[in-house]
């Protein structure tokens with residue numbers, strides 16, 4: 001889509017940038033203050049995982065519109081090491097880095113749709129959508 | 134961006150600015166611990182009013198700071214978490230268990246006073 | 254509507270109608286019909302009245318076309334071929350605009366009623382009470398949470414009593430919301446006391462894996478308020494004793 005916003009993630013400063021872009025986009029799309037914060041938080045977790053595990057990647061933000069709904073999608077994409085077990089990674093408290101292990105399962109709770117694909121040695125893509133209610 | 138740390142009597146007040154980088158946070162942790170030791174502070178108020186997001190990493194860092202300060206014999210209270218931020222935190226599963234929280238700076242200082250009274 | 258008003262509106266609709274026919278663009282008509290709806294909906298104008306006016310205009314115009322071109326059937330046919338779909342689209346635009354605006358107003362009213370039905374009450378300084386009554390679905394639960402969190406901030410509340418005596422049943426999702434509300438309130442610096450927890454709801458909360466011991470629960474609202482006042486540092490004196498001491 002032409003209106004997508006692409007933020008390269010190479011350091012933790014880019015996490016802040018992605019979050020700000022997401023916040024602005026969500027507000028423009030008409031989300032409430034609470035939802036804007038939920039979206040910014042989800043972006044923060046996904047971007048943080050890129051920095052922590054893949055060193056670099058990108059966050060792509062866009063607006064989706066279907067016949068009777070409007071929403072924001074966040075795609076997080078990297079060519080890092082990939083995730084060995086997605087089942088494990090999606091469990092509360094599972095972390096290979098001494099983290100709280102709440103990033104991925106938490107993001108799933110924050111949004112309406114959550115898709116994760118990962119191939120060992122190839123990278124990880126997470127695509128989430130939050131609909132305007 | 135440096136986090137300003139103010140000394141007020143036996144307490145320290147640290148005001149976190151919006152959009153801190155990880156380095157800023159780690160630098161803040163070191164500086165705060167140094168000050169607690171230097172001034173023999175009895176308590177620390179960390180004001181996060183300006184934070185528009187508290188993600189897993191920021192929460193863990195704050196929690197760790199609190200634990201480290203406790204090892205120095207001082208109390209920490211986090212103040213100024215915004216309603217939307219609190220809502221997002223609990224959805225993520227971040228509850229800051231074992232860390233004291235208060236509405237704002239004034240309440241945070243009152244909380245520290247009360248702790249000091251009940252322990253002396 | 255009065256006769257004059259109907260006449261004025263009909264004239265405007267007619268002008269817009271002619272413009273839409275002449276230019277083939279519907280923007281002006283669309284915004285006019287939205288504007289018209291905004292004005293007449295609060296006055297209780299019904300859908301059939303609006304549709305009636307529009308259809309009437311369509312027929313009046315059609316009749317004038319008939320009158321003008323009845324001598325030339327081929328021409329009349331060509332004109333009607335162009336006129337009918339355009340006229341129908343106009344009728345459609347106005348009617349849809351009206352219905353959409355009405356739905357928006359109804360939604361807004363429902364919101365307002367929902368807000369009203371779950372008041373956050375300040376009983377004394379720094380103490381809020383949230384009596385929850387009726388059926389709570391996830392959407393309402395979320396609304397309650399947001400309202401309470403904002404209330405804590407604006408009222409600088411230190412203690413909140415959530416009374417759920419009036420809640421008959423709660424599924425796991427809503428029970429989870431309740432627990433999250435308690436946690437989020439604490440993050441803002443307020444202590445939550447839950448009162449009126451029925452054994453069934455208590456069981457639901459235990460079933461979702463929450464340690465009830467960590468939740469501050471008191472049997473009834475009165476007891477909850479008393480505990481809240483103790484937390485706030487007020488001395489609670491039973492009415493009888495206060496009278497005796499005086």
Ligand SMILES: Nc1ncnc2c1ncn2[C@@H]1O[C@H](COP(=O)(O)OP(=O)(O)OP(=O)(O)O)[C@@H](O)[C@H]1O
Pocket residue numbers: 045049050052053054078080081082083089090094095096097098099100101102103104105124189190
């Ligand atoms: N982009 C990624 N590339 C490779 N591995 C990842 C990626 N994202 C997550 N993982 C793996 O999944 C695990 C779980 O991720 P999650 O974000 O839930 O927790 P965490 O990052 O370990 O801790 P937290 O996010 O709570 O600070 C990580 O520990 C890591 O092993």
Ligand SMILES: [Mg+2]
Pocket residue numbers: 045048049099102103104189
């Ligand atoms: Mg993570």
